[in-house]
Amino acid sequence: MLRLSKLTDYATVILSHIAKESGQTHSALCVADATGIALPTVSKILKILVNAKVLVSTRGIKGGYALARAPENISVADVISALEGPIALTECSISHEGCEQASGCGISANWGLINQAIQHALEAVTLADMIKPVNVPQEFMIPVSSIYRPI
Amino acid sequence: MLRLSKLTDYATVILSHIAKESGQTHSALCVADATGIALPTVSKILKILVNAKVLVSTRGIKGGYALARAPENISVADVISALEGPIALTECSISHEGCEQASGCGISANWGLINQAIQHALEAVTLADMIKPVNVPQEFMIPVSSIYRPI
DNA sequence: CTAAATAGAACTAAAATAGTCCACAATTAC
DNA sequence: GTAATTGTGGACTATTTTAGTTCTATTTAG
Numbered sequence: 001m002l003r004l005s006k007l008t009d010y011a012t013v014i015l016s017h018i019a020k021e022s023g024q025t026h027s028a029l030c031v032a033d034a035t036g037i038a039l040p041t042v043s044k045i046l047k048i049l050v051n052a053k054v055l056v057s058t059r060g061i062k063g064g065y066a067l068a069r070a071p072e073n074i075s076v077a078d079v080i081s082a083l084e085g086p087i088a089l090t091e092c093s094i095s096h097e098g099c100e101q102a103s104g105c106g107i108s109a110n111w112g113l114i115n116q117a118i119q120h121a122l123e124a125v126t127l128a129d130m131i132k133p134v135n136v137p138q139e140f141m142i143p144v145s146s147i148y149r150p151i
Numbered sequence: 152m153l154r155l156s157k158l159t160d161y162a163t164v165i166l167s168h169i170a171k172e173s174g175q176t177h178s179a180l181c182v183a184d185a186t187g188i189a190l191p192t193v194s195k196i197l198k199i200l201v202n203a204k205v206l207v208s209t210r211g212i213k214g215g216y217a218l219a220r221a222p223e224n225i226s227v228a229d230v231i232s233a234l235e236g237p238i239a240l241t242e243c244s245i246s247h248e249g250c251e252q253a254s255g256c257g258i259s260a261n262w263g264l265i266n267q268a269i270q271h272a273l274e275a276v277t278l279a280d281m282i283k284p285v286n287v288p289q290e291f292m293i294p295v296s297s298i299y300r301p302i
Numbered sequence: 303c304t305a306a307a308t309a310g311a312a313c314t315a316a317a318a319t320a321g322t323c324c325a326c327a328a329t330t331a332c
Numbered sequence: 333g334t335a336a337t338t339g340t341g342g343a344c345t346a347t348t349t350t351a352g353t354t355c356t357a358t359t360t361a362g
Binding site: 027028029043046047050057058059060061062063064065 | 304305306307308309310
């Protein structure tokens with residue numbers, strides 16, 4: 001399947017938990033308890049999310065983690081790219097080196113466009129959406145034509 | 152990155168090559184030569200694509216592989232799901248067993264919707280599009296609202 | 303100073319992926 | 333009918349990626 005790593009999956013669960021009480025700071029231990037994910041794993045993910053500026057942390061005895069901005073401003077794309085790097089389906093969308101297929105590499109440009117379509121889809125969904133019960137803006141349209149033009 | 156396996160990447164290259172001369176049958180060897188991908192790998196991918204009914208094969212001395220239908224009717228989604236199984240970003244979109252996160256799994260329904268949006272995006276692009284130089288129908292719109300409703 | 307918390311890096315183990323190989327089946331040419 | 337060519341299916345191995353753990357520093361409240 002078009003797979004997201006388990007860590008990314010956990011990250012969305014963790015962020016959802018934090019987003020539900022956006023004001024507070026949450027310690028790694030407290031998040032681990034609430035989500036049922038093992039503490040070292042939670043800790044690792046939280047660190048990554050801080051580096052990606054999705055979370056902010058405070059050290060010290062009353063420290064913990066909190067969202068870096070409002071849930072409406074954190075997209076699923078932000079979370080995915082924090083954990084998995086740039087959103088691109090194929091290697092050659094990122095770097096072209098060594099891609100010397102004898103024929104047929106007008107393809108890469110097309111992949112680029114597909115990637116952009118998907119990226120826009122993922123940017124359109126925010127943490128705020130994720131914590132809402134399923135229920136959606138009527139006009140959640142992705143105008144692919146606007147991005148589907150030569151790079 | 153939101154990654155597609157290398158085999159899937161190869162598959163699009165291989166299919167593009169075959170699509171460029173849709174009438175003929177192509178032997179595995181001939182495809183390997185044309186694409187620069189190692190023969191055993193090409194062979195493996197071709198077999199998978201036959202099982203997925205994207206290609207048809209004929210055996211014997213004049214045998215080889217050909218598209219099962221017109222390039223316009225083979226979508227990128229077909230190719231991806233042939234090689235990677237159902238298009239879903241997270242485990243729990245496919246099966247729910249064992250997903251007992253203490254809190255916060257109203258998330259899975261939302262993932263389901265995101266998956267569908269992406270699937271539709273990938274279904275909208277065909278092999279025929281891939282072999283064209285970048286150049287696109289003006290109204291390649293994905294009306295996500297039509298699918299973004301409770302399952 | 304001490305306790306509780308994050309930061310960062312290194313390491314190990316497990317799982318998925320890529321790639322190869324082989325014995326078999328089908329078809330065609332001669 | 334036999335041999336040559338091509339696909340079929342499965343098993344296997346090596347490599348790479350991912351997941352998960354552990355350890356040592358650093359920060360800060362009390």
